[in-house]
Amino acid sequence: MALKISFQSNGSKFMAKPCEGLQDFPGRKEWEDANRISLMDNELCTLPEFLHCHNLSTLLLQRNNGLIAIPKFFFQSMRSLRVLDLHGTGIESLPSSISNLICLRGLYLNSCTHLIQLPPNIRALDRLELLDIRGTKLNLLQIGSLIWLKCLRISSNFFIGICTQRKLGNISSFVSLEEFCVDDDLSVEWRYKASEIVMEVATLPFKLTSLKFCFPTMHFLQFFVQTSPAWKKKCFSFQFSVGYQDSTYSSILESSSDYPSYNSLKLVNGEGWHPVIKHVLKVTNAFGLINHKGVSALSNFGTNNMKNMHVCLVDGCNEIRVIINGCTSGKRVLENLKILYINNVPKLRSIWQGFVPDGSLAQLTTLTLTKCPELKRIFSSGMIQRLPRLQHLRVEECYQIEEIIMVSENHGLNVDALPRLKTLVLIDLPKLRSIWVDDSLEWPSLQRIKISMCYMLKRLPFNNANAAKLRFIEGQELWWKALVWKDDAVKQRLKFLCILN
Template structure:
């Protein structure tokens, strides 16, 4: 990103005697934002000690430059490149192994790197905490060692988030200042995004960063970028949630299907990452966030009070009120919301809202993450006719007021994890433009109360995404969770999720026609559903067009094979966005062929309480090849998860794509795997979790370890008869390196554990 130190790095290259000694000439060109070819030619001619002629054609100048470079081994440094530059047009011979020439470019955009067909990309990272502090100390001076200053100076550096340019500018404005009041004032400015005392913050930092914003390809992409500033500092935004909001706001063409909108949204996110305005998360690729200083830039652009933003606000019509994560408890009734297009009060301590705010311009209202907010004033929505996205998730709101009927432009409504919400008002049927509705669930430590969907939901015929979670007890008399006839009327649905988690995991109380209604939805591409009988599941698979045509890109099927059985809910810690197609079987005493049909397309399998299965091979080895995740729980007839003795010697690898395996509460299980395994079996297994398996005496043999070279995590708990982790009784294989990639090892409540094996004894002994 801008200000991270790319130009400084180029200066080091340009001035390094070691680098200069490798080439006949080192040429540094600072590129202009408009890619002016004549300027580049002029700078190169000057470096070659040749005259530049304004009247000369580009082609003639190019020829003279090419001759000047003849038989010369050069290093060309192109700093701050914003678009593709054709070396042939300028007259520069292309670097190659044959001529020994090199070219280094700096840019904020990976797009430019790709267009320049670079050989190697090096991302210039922000400074580490130690590096940031050392740079700040150099710029500020020894004053940071004063006892009163040190603590607040540390906070100031943290606010810079490792961006060298910000550290240099802020450090320079505080150099040798020992008055604690000045430091406190500067800290407050940094937190408020309004800079008056810190010299050159807008001119030297944000003006430079703003070039990246100015060169975004379209106004819609600019709006997508600015939208991310509505979330709190350092907030990790789920990409699907962000794209849904962009789509509901109209930044992504509403004529696109939801599936197409996701593709478009991910392309925009990747583009914003490529131009260094958004950051990804390497461990969680489905999350994205803004660097703090970039977020400050976005807030300045969207605030009418900053000099840099004044023109932008009038030009783009963006005015935000963003007060996130600062402990606000009350919003004054007198506060004017009328001037704002988007308001975010996320992650505060709000307990009340204005009674009747005038918000005719308001299109976005983020109130999520206010757990003390339990009531919305009756007339609160009366003047919000233009509101498009409303998020009340993670609040204690128990009901929506009747004024919700005024939200005639609302396209996205989020009421996720509102543990006091029981149902929706009948007025919900008046929100004819609603396309995304997500509701239900429970917060940590609370039992959710959402009981049922109102019949008026069927009037929302433009809905594309309906996600509802029924949690906790469901003792609502004879009232159905999903009344008959609702789902079939929502014929445009592309994303349907009906998640049920009740005490004892009872079979949910749906309408009799629910499976038929789900089958009638022709546009589905994502489905999460709880089938209450095997018969309803078989009916869906045989009649659903999206399933038969393989249009379901994401599915989560829970099949309650015996509605009389109850199960404690199992949710694996390994669930993530990469496991998008899974089958969860609850109970049952058969292995229906429909399971094989689904498993062939699944990458996740949860098997709980199966009454006859003796191992995963009962479901067909060939059906399990795509699985990345597998969880086996409470299968009392299963002694071995994978029995290699039952596998033909010519069989291909067993579970070659499996990354996570969890085995829990298996009283009869004596081994995870047994017998020989074909080469490549379990080759991708990265995490193995085992708990409450009383008969298990060892986990690995030397033979199976040859297959597990990628194991990174091993968790073993409550296996009271486990004696060794590695059984070394079998001959051979003693030269195998144990767990070469193991990073995390958890061993808990293993009363008879003696050690890893004969050669790997622990220094302690359990009683």
């Protein structure tokens, strides 16, 4: 619709042909008067020698993997270009005609894994504000002249080799930086050079409003918090990692980053408690605890420090037995948490131990539990009444689970429990016997259930009146045939919703 409106507008022309399998660049008549061109996700291997587009402001060529070279004079006539996206292409260098892009504001070269050099006249781009070179082979010396950048995104290997050639002393020269992003890294070289790099980052100018960075240890994070003038700003946002691992879980922590200033903290392969965690956690929206030792509960980090938490990931923490352990103050806990993802926690016995204060978990929409072989209780006493917004529940490879909603923990359960639950996924739960003891719950929002390798589950908690919005039941045919029904009419009703394999 946006393209259709643009075609009807005076003074603007778009050429958009993404994902069409194009191997050749379109003909001149299609692009010569264009304001914006998008040929992303095609199979282009070559570009025209010239592209006479005096009015062109946006050129999107990203993820044309076979594009390995850009003709020498390709950018000669693009003086109005403001956005150039070449990320995910196979280019090794940029032509000298890049200096003609005197109005360029954003240059995306990320994931150009073969890119090893930029032309010296790159410094002519004195209006460039955003440069993304993550996943390239470029280094600091090649972009050091672009000191007016407002946003710089790099990988941590960007520094490797530079420190040995001369003192780093360059990042702080980008005096206009507002956003600085350094992707996570596992390399040994990064650890050895971390002290110099952290010192540089801590002295970045007061203009900095956003930082993504991996600190080797808590000591380095503490140094940054105590030293950086940017940290003290109210408008400062961050994505911090402490420790080393890949970025597997970054997408989980960023999945709800729909806020103007979204802060995340990842602790990886750490141990115990450090005072600086308190200061950072208080302003953290997404928290990841990965392969951490020396804590038996998430609440060891202080429930008062988790008021702003929206997303929480706990993975590979072998000593954690409970997520929240007791609450004697009566104050609400995790009142803003929306997503709770627990994976590979071998000693976890329950999510909540003790009293659940009113207002706790009131915003929780997604609960995922995987590979917790000792977990016996999901909804402990009083907890299920605190989940008015829960929409998605997934339980997988939790071998001790016998009941999803335990009768012993939920006496007198209201029929409108879990009023917004939409999806229920149960996979590889060999001892599971019951979702709920009978068909008394209304399940007013339930739309989809998926059950796999739960052969002890012989009954479903549905009748002809409840779960009115249920549309899909995915499962195995052998499991379905073994189900026991109280009423054959219920079986016939649900049979039409089945997707069996």
